Amino acid sequence: MDNQIFADLDTSPRILLGPGPSMVSPRVLRSMTTPLLGHLDPEFLKVMDEEQALLRLVFQTRNELTLTVPGTGSAGMEAALSNFIEPGDPVLIAVMGFFGERLAEMARRYGAQVDRVEVAWGQKFDPAEIEQALKAKKYKLLVMVHAETSTGALQTHVPEIAAAAHRAGALVVLDTVTSLGGLPVEIDRWDVDIAYSAAQKSLSCPPGLAPITVSARAREVLQNRKTPVANWYLDLTGLEKYWGPARAYHHTAPISTHFAMREGLRIVLEEGLEARFARHRAHAEILWEGLEALDLPPLIPLDYRLPTLTTPQLSPSIDDITVRRRLLDEYNIEIAGGFGPLKGKVWRIGLMGFSSRRENVVLLLSALRDLLQSP
Amino acid sequence: MDNQIFADLDTSPRILLGPGPSMVSPRVLRSMTTPLLGHLDPEFLKVMDEEQALLRLVFQTRNELTLTVPGTGSAGMEAALSNFIEPGDPVLIAVMGFFGERLAEMARRYGAQVDRVEVAWGQKFDPAEIEQALKAKKYKLLVMVHAETSTGALQTHVPEIAAAAHRAGALVVLDTVTSLGGLPVEIDRWDVDIAYSAAQKSLSCPPGLAPITVSARAREVLQNRKTPVANWYLDLTGLEKYWGPARAYHHTAPISTHFAMREGLRIVLEEGLEARFARHRAHAEILWEGLEALDLPPLIPLDYRLPTLTTPQLSPSIDDITVRRRLLDEYNIEIAGGFGPLKGKVWRIGLMGFSSRRENVVLLLSALRDLLQSP
Numbered sequence: 102m103d104n105q106i107f108a109d110l111d112t113s114p115r116i117l118l119g120p121g122p123s124m125v126s127p128r129v130l131r132s133m134t135t136p137l138l139g140h141l142d143p144e145f146l147k148v149m150d151e152e153q154a155l156l157r158l159v160f161q162t163r164n165e166l167t168l169t170v171p172g173t174g175s176a177g178m179e180a181a182l183s184n185f186i187e188p189g190d191p192v193l194i195a196v197m198g199f200f201g202e203r204l205a206e207m208a209r210r211y212g213a214q215v216d217r218v219e220v221a222w223g224q225k226f227d228p229a230e231i232e233q234a235l236k237a238k239k240y241k242l243l244v245m246v247h248a249e250t251s252t253g254a255l256q257t258h259v260p261e262i263a264a265a266a267h268r269a270g271a272l273v274v275l276d277t278v279t280s281l282g283g284l285p286v287e288i289d290r291w292d293v294d295i296a297y298s299a300a301q302k303s304l305s306c307p308p309g310l311a312p313i314t315v316s317a318r319a320r321e322v323l324q325n326r327k328t329p330v331a332n333w334y335l336d337l338t339g340l341e342k343y344w345g346p347a348r349a350y351h352h353t354a355p356i357s358t359h360f361a362m363r364e365g366l367r368i369v370l371e372e373g374l375e376a377r378f379a380r381h382r383a384h385a386e387i388l389w390e391g392l393e394a395l396d397l398p399p400l401i402p403l404d405y406r407l408p409t410l411t412t413p414q415l416s417p418s419i420d421d422i423t424v425r426r427r428l429l430d431e432y433n434i435e436i437a438g439g440f441g442p443l444k445g446k447v448w449r450i451g452l453m454g455f456s457s458r459r460e461n462v463v464l465l466l467s468a469l470r471d472l473l474q475s476p
Numbered sequence: 477m478d479n480q481i482f483a484d485l486d487t488s489p490r491i492l493l494g495p496g497p498s499m500v501s502p503r504v505l506r507s508m509t510t511p512l513l514g515h516l517d518p519e520f521l522k523v524m525d526e527e528q529a530l531l532r533l534v535f536q537t538r539n540e541l542t543l544t545v546p547g548t549g550s551a552g553m554e555a556a557l558s559n560f561i562e563p564g565d566p567v568l569i570a571v572m573g574f575f576g577e578r579l580a581e582m583a584r585r586y587g588a589q590v591d592r593v594e595v596a597w598g599q600k601f602d603p604a605e606i607e608q609a610l611k612a613k614k615y616k617l618l619v620m621v622h623a624e625t626s627t628g629a630l631q632t633h634v635p636e637i638a639a640a641a642h643r644a645g646a647l648v649v650l651d652t653v654t655s656l657g658g659l660p661v662e663i664d665r666w667d668v669d670i671a672y673s674a675a676q677k678s679l680s681c682p683p684g685l686a687p688i689t690v691s692a693r694a695r696e697v698l699q700n701r702k703t704p705v706a707n708w709y710l711d712l713t714g715l716e717k718y719w720g721p722a723r724a725y726h727h728t729a730p731i732s733t734h735f736a737m738r739e740g741l742r743i744v745l746e747e748g749l750e751a752r753f754a755r756h757r758a759h760a761e762i763l764w765e766g767l768e769a770l771d772l773p774p775l776i777p778l779d780y781r782l783p784t785l786t787t788p789q790l791s792p793s794i795d796d797i798t799v800r801r802r803l804l805d806e807y808n809i810e811i812a813g814g815f816g817p818l819k820g821k822v823w824r825i826g827l828m829g830f831s832s833r834r835e836n837v838v839l840l841l842s843a844l845r846d847l848l849q850s851p
């Protein structure tokens with residue numbers, strides 16, 4: 102057996118401009134050096150309460166059932182589905198990219214009868230397409246992605262789609278992984294029933310907690326389940342007893358990650374949501390202009406292009422992997438490639454949270470200019 | 477809507493002597509201030525490789541499928557069950573306390589036909605009892621707890637029980653949440669098929685990752701499943717593609733928690749397993765002697781008493797809740813109460829990892845002496 106214990110951790114100072122994780126403020130990193138509290142210590146319960154209050158502000162909701170589940174963004178996705186699906190439930194998934202596919206896969210695993218409406222990767226839905234599908238059959242859930250991380254497309258018209266779903270008797274599940282904290286997400290005004298996100302994108306916290314919020318209407322559906330939630334760890338009926346006044350032990354919370362989440366949310370609200378959205382937008386616009394000048398035009402038309410994640414199209418002469426490797430090795434910049442039908446055809450450039458900075462955009466554009474001109 | 481953003485985090489310096497989380501070394505806390513890497517950055521993949529190699533040393537195994545799942549200890553438990561249970565599978569759970577109950581509950585939720593063998597809380601199994609149950613019916617899994625956190629009992633004779641299970645054609649699942657890193661856990665020598673643990677007990681890392689290891693025999697069972705694992709997030713077939721040479725994207729790993737885990741495991745192995753076990757034992761013995769002197773005799777007989785978690789019995793004159801509150805408020809010491817049938821009858825005192833220190837034992841005994849003599 103190998104008895105080597107390895108050297109001190111010694112990492113490169115990466116500039117994270119991929120689809121997440123984004124960079125984390127030194128304030129948030131420092132918060133994790135706080136010595137631990139027990140998961141039932143009154144001081145820790147206060148941290149949870151504050152985190153919950155801050156999360157409601159960020160989600161723009163008064164939903165009582167608002168909390169973080171103890172896992173990364175995919176755990177948020179899984180919590181949103183596993184709690185509201187019972188075997189045999191009909192579920193409509195709107196697929197416009199990779200994360201729609203993942204939602205369909207997860208829903209199937211929990212025994213849902215999954216139907217899909219679909220547009221090509223890089224497109225978004227017209228509300229009428231979804232409304233038509235909702236009229237053809239009665240669904241328990243309509244599930245859609247607000248900001249598709251695989252394509253850079255924003256699903257606009259969420260309020261209209263949610264209204265159509267409610268007219269058809271379905272609950273609305275919204276993936277806000279790549280939108281929350283970077284562009285408007287207004288859960289109550291849009292009348293979304295279940296929304297989840299991730300810590301490590303526009304909230305700029307380290308991954309490990311996934312925000313979720315549940316409307317009173319959806320909570321009632323949860324309380325009236327006939328079968329227990331298969332997923333014990335993410336069962337919101339257990340989690341809400343820990344977050345609520347009962348304070349019943351469920352799991353040992355990831356204490357240090359909660360310290361980070363609280364600090365990261367404080368930073369979001371100190372900046373202010375409107376100012377934060379404007380900053381994300383302004384830096385994205387500089388990026389877009391620079392990409393056009395480099396003959397790397399964004400895939401997504403301006404009217405539904407995400408400010409948090411841009412997908413420039415690569416001309417066939419560009420060696421995708423080599424350029425990305427050189428960005429990392431020579432400039433310490435991480436961006437990501439496309440996948441699925443977009444593999445080799447686009448890059449994915451994130452400007453989220455602490456990473457959304459003018460100096461990062463200017464450096465990236467400069468580096469790309471050098472690498473594309475001297476291959 | 478409340479626009480208060482809350483003050484800087486300002487916590488009390490707790491001395492964590494409950495059943496976990498335990499205290500975390502400043503080295504481990506500092507490791508979390510490392511700026512983030514992307515979850516597919518070659519430098520992060522190296523961190524994962526090193527964490528995996530260290531974990532194998534701690535589990536004393538050569539199992540290829542050894543990794544941490546992205547959640548706290550209960551996620552490890554859930555991964556161990558959900559990956560190996562298909563609907564209708566007969567599963568035998570050996571229940572000797574609260575965590576055996578939880579295992580039975582989780583197994584039921586994944587559709588297992590659950591049978592139980594049971595002893596009273598505070599007892600452990602004679603291998604013959606389990607062997608008898610294994611002979612009565614063919615089971616896919618035998619599931620048991622090595623160190624029962626609710627009672628302080630150690631299940632001895634794991635190798636004999638594992639051999640009996642294998643003779644009967646069952647795989648062995650072992651909960652090592654409160655043992656790994658604090659007392660011997662020898663996965664290969666004991667021939668255990670699936671073992672899981674938690675970061676935040678005797679490994680003294682912040683909660684948020686759960687170590688798991690899977691034998692070649694169990695891995696084959698996993699690969700030959702007829703149905704997909706319902707739990708997508710904890711599906712080991714997806715996780716092992718990320719940890720293995722394919723490096724296929726699965727989820728965004730909790731980067732900072734992995735930095736902490738690597739550093740915490742380095743500390744475990746720098747101390748050396750034998751020295752670490754001896755330290756846990758030595759400090760537990762000081763505690764036990766002191767508790768006897770205070771008329772707080774440990775519930776569990778010496779021959780199967782855990783060194784990591786002690787459950788002193790309370791005489792009826794002791795006001796459980798008041799004493800624990802005063803320990804916290806006046807001394808910053810956290811210990812825990814009993815629950816289930818042991819509620820109000822025992823405390824749960826953990827001496828795990830960085831918390832297992834002579835000064836902590838002496839302070840706790842002194843504080844208890846003062847509080848019990850001047851109520």
